[in-house]
Amino acid sequence: MSNQFKILLFAKVKEVIGKDSIFIDLPLDESTSFNLIRKLKHIYPQISSTLEVSLLAVNQEYISRDQDIKINSNDEIAIIPPVSGG
Protein backbone atom coordinates (compact mmCIF):
# COMPACT_ATOMS: atom_id res chain seq x y z
CA MET A 1 0.00 0.00 0.00
CA SER A 2 1.19 3.46 -0.79
CA ASN A 3 0.14 7.08 -0.50
CA GLN A 4 -0.02 9.37 -3.47
CA PHE A 5 1.02 12.97 -2.91
CA LYS A 6 0.26 15.95 -5.06
CA ILE A 7 3.17 18.36 -4.99
CA LEU A 8 2.70 21.97 -6.11
CA LEU A 9 5.78 23.36 -7.81
CA PHE A 10 6.86 26.98 -8.02
CA ALA A 11 9.54 29.10 -9.65
CA LYS A 12 12.75 27.20 -10.47
CA VAL A 13 11.45 23.68 -9.76
CA LYS A 14 8.42 24.36 -11.95
CA GLU A 15 10.73 25.67 -14.67
CA VAL A 16 13.09 22.70 -14.59
CA ILE A 17 10.45 19.96 -14.29
CA GLY A 18 8.18 21.78 -16.72
CA LYS A 19 4.96 21.17 -14.76
CA ASP A 20 3.17 23.12 -12.06
CA SER A 21 2.34 20.00 -10.09
CA ILE A 22 3.46 16.36 -9.92
CA PHE A 23 2.36 13.19 -8.14
CA ILE A 24 4.71 11.17 -5.98
CA ASP A 25 4.02 7.77 -4.42
CA LEU A 26 5.43 6.79 -1.05
CA PRO A 27 4.79 3.57 0.89
CA LEU A 28 2.34 4.11 3.77
CA ASP A 29 4.90 3.56 6.50
CA GLU A 30 7.47 5.74 4.74
CA SER A 31 5.27 8.77 4.18
CA THR A 32 7.45 11.46 5.73
CA SER A 33 8.90 14.76 4.58
CA PHE A 34 12.49 13.42 4.48
CA ASN A 35 11.49 10.49 2.30
CA LEU A 36 9.55 12.77 0.02
CA ILE A 37 12.55 15.06 -0.53
CA ARG A 38 14.80 12.01 -1.01
CA LYS A 39 12.47 10.57 -3.61
CA LEU A 40 12.12 13.89 -5.43
CA LYS A 41 15.91 14.19 -5.64
CA HIS A 42 16.09 10.66 -6.95
CA ILE A 43 13.48 11.17 -9.67
CA TYR A 44 14.56 14.70 -10.56
CA PRO A 45 18.31 14.95 -9.84
CA GLN A 46 18.37 18.21 -11.82
CA ILE A 47 16.48 20.00 -9.00
CA SER A 48 18.59 18.62 -6.14
CA SER A 49 20.50 21.82 -5.45
CA THR A 50 17.37 23.98 -5.71
CA LEU A 51 15.53 21.67 -3.29
CA GLU A 52 18.26 22.31 -0.73
CA VAL A 53 17.39 26.01 -0.54
CA SER A 54 13.64 25.76 -1.13
CA LEU A 55 10.85 26.24 1.33
CA LEU A 56 8.69 23.18 1.93
CA ALA A 57 5.08 23.79 2.94
CA VAL A 58 2.50 21.22 3.98
CA ASN A 59 -1.09 22.50 4.01
CA GLN A 60 0.25 26.05 3.59
CA GLU A 61 2.41 25.71 6.71
CA TYR A 62 6.20 25.96 6.66
CA ILE A 63 7.91 22.66 7.45
CA SER A 64 11.30 22.78 9.11
CA ARG A 65 13.83 21.02 6.92
CA ASP A 66 15.65 19.69 10.00
CA GLN A 67 12.63 17.72 11.14
CA ASP A 68 11.21 14.59 9.58
CA ILE A 69 7.43 14.86 9.79
CA LYS A 70 4.68 12.48 8.83
CA ILE A 71 2.59 13.46 5.81
CA ASN A 72 -0.84 12.24 4.76
CA SER A 73 -2.15 11.65 1.28
CA ASN A 74 -4.62 14.53 1.43
CA ASP A 75 -1.94 17.01 2.42
CA GLU A 76 -1.23 19.81 -0.01
CA ILE A 77 2.51 19.96 -0.40
CA ALA A 78 4.31 22.91 -1.99
CA ILE A 79 7.92 23.44 -2.93
CA ILE A 80 8.80 27.11 -3.04
CA PRO A 81 12.26 28.15 -4.14
CA PRO A 82 13.38 31.73 -3.47
CA VAL A 83 12.77 34.15 -6.35
CA SER A 84 15.19 37.06 -6.66
CA GLY A 85 14.13 38.82 -9.87
CA GLY A 86 12.23 42.05 -9.99
Add this chain to the structure above:
Amino acid sequence: MEKYIKEHTLKPNEIERYGRQLITPDIGVSGQMSLCNSSVLIIGAGGLGCPVALYLSSAGIGTLGLVDYDTVEISNLHRQIGHRESSKGISKAVSLSKTISELNSLIKVNTYETTFTSETAMEIIKNYDIVVDASDNVATRYLVNDACVLTGKPLVSGSALKWEGQITCYNYNNGPCYRCIFPTPPPVETVTKCSDGGVLGPIVGVIGSLQALEVIKILTNNKEGVLSGRLLIYDGMSAVFRTVRIRGKQSGCNVCGDKPTVTQLIDYTQFCQSNYSESAGKVDDRVDKTLIITVEQFNQSIKNNNNNHLLIDVRPKIQFDICSLPNSNNIPIEEIDKKESIEIIEKLIKEKVENNNNNNNNNENRDASDELSVYLVCRRGNKSQDAVKILDEKLKEFRDKFKLLHIKDGLLGWNESIDDSFPIY
Protein backbone atom coordinates in the same frame (compact mmCIF):
# COMPACT_ATOMS: atom_id res chain seq x y z
CA MET B 1 -15.22 83.52 15.28
CA GLU B 2 -13.11 80.83 13.56
CA LYS B 3 -14.27 79.83 10.11
CA TYR B 4 -13.71 76.12 10.80
CA ILE B 5 -12.22 73.70 13.28
CA LYS B 6 -9.28 71.54 12.13
CA GLU B 7 -7.26 69.95 14.89
CA HIS B 8 -4.41 68.66 12.75
CA THR B 9 -1.81 70.03 10.39
CA LEU B 10 -3.03 68.63 7.08
CA LYS B 11 -3.39 71.58 4.74
CA PRO B 12 -6.49 72.15 2.58
CA ASN B 13 -4.59 71.15 -0.57
CA GLU B 14 -3.55 67.90 1.12
CA ILE B 15 -7.10 67.21 2.25
CA GLU B 16 -8.27 67.74 -1.32
CA ARG B 17 -5.55 65.56 -2.84
CA TYR B 18 -5.73 62.68 -0.38
CA GLY B 19 -9.50 62.89 0.25
CA ARG B 20 -10.52 59.41 -0.97
CA GLN B 21 -7.74 57.79 1.00
CA LEU B 22 -8.33 60.01 4.00
CA ILE B 23 -11.94 58.84 4.34
CA THR B 24 -10.99 55.17 3.94
CA PRO B 25 -11.56 53.17 7.16
CA ASP B 26 -8.39 52.68 9.22
CA ILE B 27 -6.56 55.53 7.50
CA GLY B 28 -8.25 58.76 8.57
CA VAL B 29 -6.47 61.93 9.61
CA SER B 30 -3.94 60.16 11.83
CA GLY B 31 -3.09 57.65 9.09
CA GLN B 32 -2.60 60.37 6.49
CA MET B 33 -0.49 62.40 8.91
CA SER B 34 1.73 59.35 9.46
CA LEU B 35 2.14 58.87 5.71
CA CYS B 36 3.00 62.53 5.20
CA ASN B 37 5.57 62.43 8.00
CA SER B 38 7.25 59.19 6.96
CA SER B 39 10.21 58.28 4.81
CA VAL B 40 10.55 55.15 2.70
CA LEU B 41 13.66 53.87 0.93
CA ILE B 42 13.12 51.90 -2.28
CA ILE B 43 16.01 49.74 -3.43
CA GLY B 44 15.69 49.41 -7.20
CA ALA B 45 13.84 51.68 -9.62
CA GLY B 46 12.87 48.89 -12.01
CA GLY B 47 9.84 46.66 -12.52
CA LEU B 48 8.90 46.52 -8.83
CA GLY B 49 10.37 49.87 -7.80
CA CYS B 50 8.29 51.82 -10.34
CA PRO B 51 4.81 50.81 -9.10
CA VAL B 52 5.96 50.99 -5.47
CA ALA B 53 7.29 54.53 -5.96
CA LEU B 54 4.31 55.70 -8.02
CA TYR B 55 1.75 54.51 -5.48
CA LEU B 56 3.71 55.68 -2.44
CA SER B 57 4.35 59.12 -3.90
CA SER B 58 0.73 59.58 -4.87
CA ALA B 59 -0.30 58.41 -1.38
CA GLY B 60 1.74 61.27 0.02
CA ILE B 61 4.68 59.58 1.76
CA GLY B 62 6.71 62.58 2.96
CA THR B 63 10.11 61.49 1.70
CA LEU B 64 10.99 58.78 -0.79
CA GLY B 65 14.53 57.55 -1.43
CA LEU B 66 15.27 55.85 -4.74
CA VAL B 67 18.43 53.77 -5.16
CA ASP B 68 19.50 52.53 -8.59
CA TYR B 69 22.87 52.64 -10.36
CA ASP B 70 21.39 51.67 -13.74
CA THR B 71 20.15 53.73 -16.69
CA VAL B 72 16.86 53.45 -18.59
CA GLU B 73 16.80 51.27 -21.69
CA ILE B 74 13.96 50.83 -24.16
CA SER B 75 13.76 47.14 -23.18
CA ASN B 76 12.78 48.24 -19.63
CA LEU B 77 9.65 50.07 -20.68
CA HIS B 78 7.26 47.13 -21.08
CA ARG B 79 7.28 46.71 -17.31
CA GLN B 80 9.03 49.66 -15.66
CA ILE B 81 6.08 52.01 -15.89
CA GLY B 82 7.69 54.94 -14.07
CA HIS B 83 10.07 55.64 -16.99
CA ARG B 84 9.43 57.27 -20.35
CA GLU B 85 10.97 56.86 -23.81
CA SER B 86 12.49 60.31 -23.34
CA SER B 87 14.45 58.98 -20.32
CA LYS B 88 16.49 56.55 -22.42
CA GLY B 89 20.09 56.58 -21.24
CA ILE B 90 19.50 58.57 -18.07
CA SER B 91 19.66 57.31 -14.50
CA LYS B 92 16.65 55.23 -13.44
CA ALA B 93 16.58 56.91 -10.04
CA VAL B 94 16.49 60.36 -11.66
CA SER B 95 13.99 59.29 -14.33
CA LEU B 96 11.59 57.86 -11.75
CA SER B 97 11.97 60.89 -9.52
CA LYS B 98 11.06 63.11 -12.50
CA THR B 99 7.86 61.12 -13.09
CA ILE B 100 7.04 61.33 -9.39
CA SER B 101 7.51 65.09 -9.26
CA GLU B 102 4.94 65.48 -12.01
CA LEU B 103 2.58 63.25 -10.03
CA ASN B 104 2.92 64.85 -6.61
CA SER B 105 4.92 68.02 -6.03
CA LEU B 106 4.14 67.99 -2.30
CA ILE B 107 6.57 65.21 -1.46
CA LYS B 108 10.35 65.09 -1.33
CA VAL B 109 12.41 62.60 -3.35
CA ASN B 110 16.07 61.75 -2.78
CA THR B 111 17.90 59.92 -5.55
CA TYR B 112 20.95 57.72 -5.07
CA GLU B 113 22.57 56.95 -8.41
CA THR B 114 24.77 54.30 -6.93
CA THR B 115 24.97 50.58 -6.31
CA PHE B 116 23.62 49.65 -2.88
CA THR B 117 26.66 47.94 -1.34
CA SER B 118 28.04 47.10 2.10
CA GLU B 119 29.90 50.42 1.91
CA THR B 120 26.95 52.63 0.92
CA ALA B 121 24.00 50.86 2.60
CA MET B 122 24.15 52.06 6.21
CA GLU B 123 24.69 55.71 5.35
CA ILE B 124 21.65 55.71 3.03
CA ILE B 125 19.32 53.52 5.09
CA LYS B 126 19.66 55.45 8.36
CA ASN B 127 17.49 58.32 7.05
CA TYR B 128 14.41 56.18 6.42
CA ASP B 129 11.65 54.52 8.43
CA ILE B 130 10.93 51.57 6.14
CA VAL B 131 12.85 49.83 3.36
CA VAL B 132 11.36 48.27 0.23
CA ASP B 133 13.37 45.59 -1.52
CA ALA B 134 12.58 46.02 -5.19
CA SER B 135 15.94 44.71 -6.35
CA ASP B 136 16.60 42.02 -8.91
CA ASN B 137 19.45 39.95 -7.54
CA VAL B 138 20.38 37.61 -4.69
CA ALA B 139 23.37 39.52 -3.27
CA THR B 140 21.36 42.73 -2.87
CA ARG B 141 18.53 40.82 -1.16
CA TYR B 142 20.85 39.48 1.56
CA LEU B 143 22.54 42.88 1.91
CA VAL B 144 19.23 44.73 2.26
CA ASN B 145 17.99 42.17 4.80
CA ASP B 146 21.08 42.40 6.99
CA ALA B 147 21.14 46.20 6.79
CA CYS B 148 17.49 46.30 7.91
CA VAL B 149 18.10 43.90 10.80
CA LEU B 150 21.18 45.86 11.93
CA THR B 151 19.29 49.18 11.84
CA GLY B 152 15.96 47.79 13.06
CA LYS B 153 13.92 48.80 9.99
CA PRO B 154 10.96 46.82 8.63
CA LEU B 155 11.60 45.42 5.15
CA VAL B 156 8.89 44.95 2.55
CA SER B 157 10.32 42.43 0.13
CA GLY B 158 8.94 41.55 -3.30
CA SER B 159 10.25 39.53 -6.20
CA ALA B 160 8.98 38.38 -9.56
CA LEU B 161 9.89 36.24 -12.54
CA LYS B 162 7.98 35.09 -15.61
CA TRP B 163 4.31 34.75 -14.54
CA GLU B 164 4.98 34.54 -10.78
CA GLY B 165 5.72 36.75 -7.85
CA GLN B 166 6.37 36.57 -4.10
CA ILE B 167 5.94 39.15 -1.37
CA THR B 168 6.34 39.28 2.41
CA CYS B 169 7.46 41.67 5.17
CA TYR B 170 10.62 40.86 7.10
CA ASN B 171 11.96 42.13 10.39
CA TYR B 172 8.57 43.52 11.35
CA ASN B 173 7.10 43.31 14.84
CA ASN B 174 9.49 40.59 15.97
CA GLY B 175 8.80 38.50 12.86
CA PRO B 176 11.36 36.57 10.82
CA CYS B 177 14.02 38.08 8.57
CA TYR B 178 14.96 36.90 5.07
CA ARG B 179 17.76 34.74 6.48
CA CYS B 180 15.38 33.05 8.95
CA ILE B 181 13.53 31.68 5.91
CA PHE B 182 16.38 31.38 3.40
CA PRO B 183 19.56 30.97 5.49
CA THR B 184 21.67 29.78 2.56
CA PRO B 185 21.98 31.70 -0.70
CA PRO B 186 20.87 29.63 -3.69
CA PRO B 187 23.67 28.17 -5.83
CA VAL B 188 24.32 30.57 -8.71
CA GLU B 189 23.36 28.04 -11.40
CA THR B 190 19.89 27.59 -9.86
CA VAL B 191 18.98 31.29 -10.08
CA THR B 192 16.97 32.39 -13.12
CA LYS B 193 17.19 36.08 -13.90
CA CYS B 194 14.45 38.12 -15.57
CA SER B 195 16.84 38.75 -18.46
CA ASP B 196 16.94 34.99 -19.12
CA GLY B 197 13.54 33.80 -17.95
CA GLY B 198 11.48 36.85 -18.85
CA VAL B 199 8.89 38.69 -16.78
CA LEU B 200 5.56 40.37 -17.49
CA GLY B 201 4.69 43.97 -16.64
CA PRO B 202 1.43 43.20 -14.82
CA ILE B 203 3.20 40.62 -12.63
CA VAL B 204 5.71 43.13 -11.26
CA GLY B 205 2.80 45.59 -11.24
CA VAL B 206 0.75 43.35 -8.93
CA ILE B 207 3.65 42.55 -6.61
CA GLY B 208 4.86 46.18 -6.53
CA SER B 209 1.32 47.40 -5.75
CA LEU B 210 1.07 44.87 -2.92
CA GLN B 211 4.41 46.10 -1.57
CA ALA B 212 3.15 49.69 -1.60
CA LEU B 213 0.04 48.56 0.27
CA GLU B 214 2.10 46.78 2.95
CA VAL B 215 4.14 49.95 3.44
CA ILE B 216 0.92 51.94 3.89
CA LYS B 217 -0.36 49.38 6.42
CA ILE B 218 2.85 49.44 8.42
CA LEU B 219 3.01 53.25 8.46
CA THR B 220 -0.65 53.67 9.42
CA ASN B 221 -0.17 51.12 12.20
CA ASN B 222 -2.63 48.58 10.83
CA LYS B 223 -0.49 45.90 12.46
CA GLU B 224 -2.80 42.92 12.47
CA GLY B 225 -3.06 42.56 8.72
CA VAL B 226 0.59 43.09 7.86
CA LEU B 227 1.97 40.28 5.70
CA SER B 228 4.61 39.16 8.19
CA GLY B 229 5.32 35.51 8.95
CA ARG B 230 3.40 34.71 5.79
CA LEU B 231 4.64 34.54 2.22
CA LEU B 232 2.19 35.46 -0.49
CA ILE B 233 2.77 33.73 -3.81
CA TYR B 234 1.00 34.96 -6.91
CA ASP B 235 0.69 32.66 -9.89
CA GLY B 236 -0.51 34.99 -12.60
CA MET B 237 -0.95 32.28 -15.22
CA SER B 238 -3.51 30.34 -13.22
CA ALA B 239 -4.77 33.44 -11.41
CA VAL B 240 -4.14 31.98 -7.96
CA PHE B 241 -2.91 33.74 -4.83
CA ARG B 242 -1.53 31.43 -2.15
CA THR B 243 -0.42 32.44 1.32
CA VAL B 244 2.01 30.12 3.03
CA ARG B 245 2.65 30.45 6.74
CA ILE B 246 6.41 30.72 7.08
CA ARG B 247 8.33 30.07 10.26
CA GLY B 248 8.81 32.84 12.79
CA LYS B 249 12.01 34.53 13.85
CA GLN B 250 14.70 31.91 14.40
CA SER B 251 16.77 32.12 17.56
CA GLY B 252 19.61 30.51 15.61
CA CYS B 253 19.47 33.02 12.74
CA ASN B 254 22.92 34.34 11.83
CA VAL B 255 21.81 37.95 11.76
CA CYS B 256 18.59 38.37 13.81
CA GLY B 257 19.06 35.42 16.20
CA ASP B 258 20.18 35.33 19.82
CA LYS B 259 23.87 34.94 19.01
CA PRO B 260 24.30 36.57 15.62
CA THR B 261 27.52 35.90 13.75
CA VAL B 262 26.80 38.77 11.35
CA THR B 263 27.06 41.96 13.41
CA GLN B 264 28.07 44.28 10.60
CA LEU B 265 27.61 44.15 6.85
CA ILE B 266 29.74 41.58 5.05
CA ASP B 267 30.76 41.15 1.41
CA TYR B 268 27.54 39.82 -0.10
CA THR B 269 29.01 39.31 -3.55
CA GLN B 270 31.32 36.79 -1.94
CA PHE B 271 28.62 35.30 0.31
CA CYS B 272 26.29 34.78 -2.67
CA GLN B 273 28.98 34.21 -5.30
CA SER B 274 27.25 36.77 -7.51
CA ASN B 275 27.18 40.52 -8.20
CA TYR B 276 24.99 43.34 -6.91
CA SER B 277 23.36 43.45 -10.30
CA GLU B 278 21.28 41.32 -12.56
CA SER B 279 22.96 42.36 -15.76
CA ALA B 280 25.24 39.59 -16.80
CA GLY B 281 27.93 41.52 -18.63
CA LYS B 282 30.70 39.56 -20.33
CA VAL B 283 30.97 35.90 -19.47
CA ASP B 284 34.25 34.50 -18.19
CA ASP B 285 35.87 31.56 -19.99
CA ARG B 286 35.27 28.29 -18.17
CA VAL B 287 36.44 25.89 -20.85
CA ASP B 288 39.79 25.06 -22.42
CA LYS B 289 41.09 27.61 -24.94
CA THR B 290 41.04 24.99 -27.67
CA LEU B 291 37.25 24.86 -27.39
CA ILE B 292 36.72 28.62 -27.86
CA ILE B 293 36.25 30.67 -31.03
CA THR B 294 35.54 34.41 -31.18
CA VAL B 295 32.66 35.81 -33.25
CA GLU B 296 35.22 37.35 -35.64
CA GLN B 297 37.02 34.03 -36.13
CA PHE B 298 33.70 32.25 -36.55
CA ASN B 299 32.56 34.79 -39.14
CA GLN B 300 35.84 34.40 -41.06
CA SER B 301 35.75 30.64 -40.97
CA ILE B 302 32.17 30.29 -42.25
CA LYS B 303 32.98 32.75 -45.02
CA ASN B 304 35.97 30.63 -46.07
CA ASN B 305 34.30 27.31 -45.69
CA ASN B 306 30.62 27.82 -45.59
CA ASN B 307 29.39 24.28 -46.03
CA ASN B 308 31.69 22.38 -43.82
CA HIS B 309 30.32 23.31 -40.45
CA LEU B 310 27.52 22.49 -38.14
CA LEU B 311 26.01 25.26 -36.05
CA ILE B 312 24.06 24.27 -32.94
CA ASP B 313 22.09 26.98 -31.13
CA VAL B 314 21.48 25.88 -27.53
CA ARG B 315 19.01 28.61 -26.51
CA PRO B 316 15.48 27.71 -25.40
CA LYS B 317 13.15 27.36 -28.39
CA ILE B 318 11.16 30.42 -27.30
CA GLN B 319 14.32 32.51 -27.81
CA PHE B 320 15.46 30.68 -30.96
CA ASP B 321 12.12 31.56 -32.56
CA ILE B 322 12.86 35.28 -32.19
CA CYS B 323 15.89 35.23 -34.48
CA SER B 324 18.73 32.87 -35.35
CA LEU B 325 21.79 32.63 -37.59
CA PRO B 326 21.32 30.89 -40.98
CA ASN B 327 21.64 27.11 -40.98
CA SER B 328 21.57 26.74 -37.23
CA ASN B 329 20.03 23.74 -35.50
CA ASN B 330 18.19 24.41 -32.26
CA ILE B 331 18.98 21.95 -29.49
CA PRO B 332 18.25 23.63 -26.14
CA ILE B 333 20.87 23.22 -23.42
CA GLU B 334 18.32 21.51 -21.15
CA GLU B 335 17.98 18.72 -23.68
CA ILE B 336 21.45 18.48 -25.11
CA ASP B 337 22.64 15.65 -22.86
CA LYS B 338 19.58 13.52 -23.62
CA LYS B 339 20.01 10.40 -25.72
CA GLU B 340 17.73 11.62 -28.52
CA SER B 341 19.63 14.90 -28.81
CA ILE B 342 23.00 13.18 -28.95
CA GLU B 343 21.66 10.85 -31.66
CA ILE B 344 20.50 13.84 -33.72
CA ILE B 345 23.88 15.53 -33.35
CA GLU B 346 25.72 12.31 -34.26
CA LYS B 347 23.56 11.96 -37.35
CA LEU B 348 24.19 15.56 -38.41
CA ILE B 349 27.93 15.09 -37.93
CA LYS B 350 27.98 11.84 -39.92
CA GLU B 351 26.10 13.43 -42.80
CA LYS B 352 28.54 16.33 -42.90
CA VAL B 353 31.56 14.04 -42.70
CA GLU B 354 30.28 11.84 -45.52
CA ASN B 355 29.45 14.81 -47.64
CA ASN B 356 32.87 16.15 -47.01
CA ASN B 357 34.54 12.87 -47.94
CA ASN B 358 32.63 12.71 -51.21
CA ASN B 359 33.66 16.22 -52.08
CA ASN B 360 37.25 15.48 -51.20
CA ASN B 361 37.32 12.39 -53.36
CA ASN B 362 36.55 14.64 -56.28
CA ASN B 363 39.17 17.06 -55.23
CA GLU B 364 42.85 16.12 -54.74
CA ASN B 365 43.73 19.19 -52.69
CA ARG B 366 42.71 17.88 -49.37
CA ASP B 367 44.12 19.48 -46.24
CA ALA B 368 43.49 19.85 -42.53
CA SER B 369 41.29 22.93 -42.93
CA ASP B 370 38.69 20.64 -44.48
CA GLU B 371 38.00 19.18 -41.07
CA LEU B 372 34.39 19.59 -39.99
CA SER B 373 33.73 22.23 -37.33
CA VAL B 374 30.85 21.96 -34.89
CA TYR B 375 30.00 25.36 -33.42
CA LEU B 376 27.87 25.94 -30.34
CA VAL B 377 26.15 29.26 -29.86
CA CYS B 378 23.79 30.80 -27.32
CA ARG B 379 22.76 34.30 -26.36
CA ARG B 380 25.78 35.42 -24.36
CA GLY B 381 28.29 32.60 -24.68
CA ASN B 382 27.49 31.20 -21.26
CA LYS B 383 25.36 28.10 -21.82
CA SER B 384 27.33 27.26 -24.96
CA GLN B 385 30.29 26.63 -22.65
CA ASP B 386 28.27 24.06 -20.73
CA ALA B 387 27.18 22.57 -24.06
CA VAL B 388 30.75 22.29 -25.33
CA LYS B 389 31.74 20.39 -22.18
CA ILE B 390 28.79 18.03 -22.48
CA LEU B 391 29.36 17.28 -26.16
CA ASP B 392 33.12 16.93 -25.72
CA GLU B 393 32.33 14.11 -23.32
CA LYS B 394 29.28 12.56 -25.00
CA LEU B 395 30.79 12.47 -28.47
CA LYS B 396 34.15 11.07 -27.35
CA GLU B 397 34.16 8.30 -29.95
CA PHE B 398 33.81 10.75 -32.83
CA ARG B 399 36.04 13.48 -31.56
CA ASP B 400 38.76 12.87 -34.18
CA LYS B 401 36.21 13.55 -36.94
CA PHE B 402 35.52 17.21 -36.08
CA LYS B 403 36.56 20.33 -34.23
CA LEU B 404 34.22 21.36 -31.41
CA LEU B 405 34.01 25.08 -30.56
CA HIS B 406 31.82 27.36 -28.51
CA ILE B 407 31.31 30.90 -29.82
CA LYS B 408 32.54 33.37 -27.22
CA ASP B 409 30.08 36.19 -26.35
CA GLY B 410 27.39 34.44 -28.39
CA LEU B 411 24.75 36.26 -30.38
CA LEU B 412 25.15 39.46 -28.35
CA GLY B 413 28.79 39.45 -29.47
CA TRP B 414 27.65 38.76 -33.04
CA ASN B 415 25.39 41.81 -32.86
CA GLU B 416 28.16 43.94 -31.35
CA SER B 417 31.04 43.01 -33.63
CA ILE B 418 29.64 41.53 -36.85
CA ASP B 419 26.05 42.48 -37.60
CA ASP B 420 24.34 45.19 -35.59
CA SER B 421 21.07 44.47 -37.39
CA PHE B 422 20.82 41.09 -35.65
CA PRO B 423 17.94 41.60 -33.18
CA ILE B 424 18.88 41.49 -29.53
CA TYR B 425 16.51 41.10 -26.61
